Amino acid sequence: MNNLFTNTGSSSFSGFLGEHAPDLLPFRNQQLAAPVGDQIPHATTIVVVTCAGGVVMAGDRRATSGNIISQRDMQKVFRTDDYSCLGIAGTASTGIEMARLYQVELEHYEKMEGRSLSTEGKANRLATMIKGNLPMAMQGLVVVPIFAAYDPNLDAGRIFGYDVGGGPYEQFQYHSIGSGSIFAKGSLKKLYRENASPEDAVLTCVQALYDAADDDSATGGPDVTRKIWPAVAVITADGFRRLSDDEVAGYVQAMLEARMTDPDGPTAPLR
C-alpha cells in the first residue's frame, strides 16, 4: 500500500502496475509448455477509414478457435477515451485485457496530469505495450491492435497500425487488420473516397467487412436472423460515438438490398 503514496516517478498506469502488482499485467514472461495459439479464440477483421473531420472504425463480431466459431457477438472495437478507440485482432483474451489496460492507462495519465496525452503519445504508449507482449506472441498469443483517434490539433482523424514487435506505423486514408484484412483492404482501396461524410465512411466500412466475410471463413458477415451487426464507432470533434444496433442495421440493410441484385457490391469506375 505504501507504494500508492511514495511512487511519484511517472504518470503511467502500466508502469506503476509493473512495480506494484506485476501479476496483473497482461504480458508475463513465463514460458508456455507448448504453443497454444490454435486453441484460444481469435478475433478477426477490423477496418478503419478516415472521413471529413474524423475517423470511422468497424469490426466484425466473430471469434474463432481453429475451425470452430467460438463467439458470434464478440465486441472488438473499444472506446479508449473521448477521442480515440482501439480495435483488436489476434488472441481475443489477451487483446481484451490489453484494451482494458490501455483504457486505464490513458485515463490515469489524464487524471494525474490534468491533460490528455497527445495523439502521438497515445500511439507510442500502445506500441510499448504490444512490445511487452512479444514473448507471449512468440508462443502463439499474438495480439495486433489498430488505433484510431481524432487529433484536435489537426482537426482530422488519424490511424496507427502495429505489428507484433510494436510500432506505431501511421496509416493514411484507410487500414485493416486481422485474417480478412487482405480482402477488406482490396475493397477499401476501391471504395475509399477522400473527405467522405462520416455516414458514407460507415457504409464503406460495412461494405468492406462484407467483402472480407465473403472470402475469409474466420470473418463473420452480418447475421440477419440473430440481428448481430458489425460494431461501428465514429470519432469526430464531438467525441467518440458507438453506433446503436438500429443505426448499423439501417446501413447493413441498405447494403444487403443492393447486393441482392449485385452480389459483389459496388464497382469502382474503370476510367
Next chain:
Amino acid sequence: MRDRAEYARKGIARGRSVVVMQYADGILFVAPNPSKALHKISEIYDRIGFAAVGRYNEFESLRLAGIRYADINGYTYNRNDVTGRGLANLYAQQLGMIFTDSIKSLEVEIVVAEVGDSAEEDQIYRLTFDGSVFDEQGMAVIGGQSEAVAGRLKERYRPGLPLGEALDAALVALTEPGGERSPVGQLEVAVLDRTREQRKFQRLAGPRLERLLTSSTPAPAPEPTLPEKGAPEVDTGPPTAPDGDIDTGSEP
C-alpha cells in the same frame, strides 16, 4: 502531539474555505482559487471527487495516491468496485499514521465525495489532518473559517437545490457578510453529475459558469461579479494570509 495539532490547524486556517454540497443532480464543489493550473478540486474516479485545502504539495500527493488506488482497484476487479468509503479509509490511515509517526503532521483537510444513483446514496466524507473521518450529511466545508462558512451555508441549504441555486448558496456562504464575491475567473467549480455517462466528474468554467451565475443571482445582491467597482474592496491576490480569525484549535 498538541503542538503538532496546533501547527496543522494554523496552516489549514490560512487558506480559504472550500464548499462541497449536494444539489439536485449530484454533488457540487466550489473553491475560490486564483490559480487555473493548481487545482483544489479533482476527479479521482467515475463517481468520486476530491477537494482539499492546506499545503498544495501535501494534498497533491494524496490526490495522486487516491487516483492510483482507484485505478488499480478498478482494473483488478471492476469499475463499480471502487468506492468513496474505501478511499476515505485509505486516506484516514495515511493521515493518521503521519500524524502519530512523523515530526510534522500534514497541513491538509480533505473531502472525498461519491455520487450515487440517487441523492440518498451520495456520500461526503471529510477528513482532517489527524486521520479523523466525518461522514457529512448534505454538505461539508473545509479550510479557514470553516465554521462561519458552514453556518452561512446551513441557512441557505435545502436538499435537492437546482445547480444554479446551490452554486449561489455556496458563493453566499464563501463570501463574508458585506464582502465582495470572488469574480468568475477566480472560482474553481466542479460537479459530480449523476446524469452523466460513466465519468460523472465535470469542471464548470468559462461561459457555462458565467451563465449559471447570472441566471441564479438573487435580486438583493448588488452587482456580485464586478470586481472593478469599488476599488478599495478589490482583493484578487492569492490567499497568502489569514482571511479572518485564526482557528486556534482551542475549542474543546
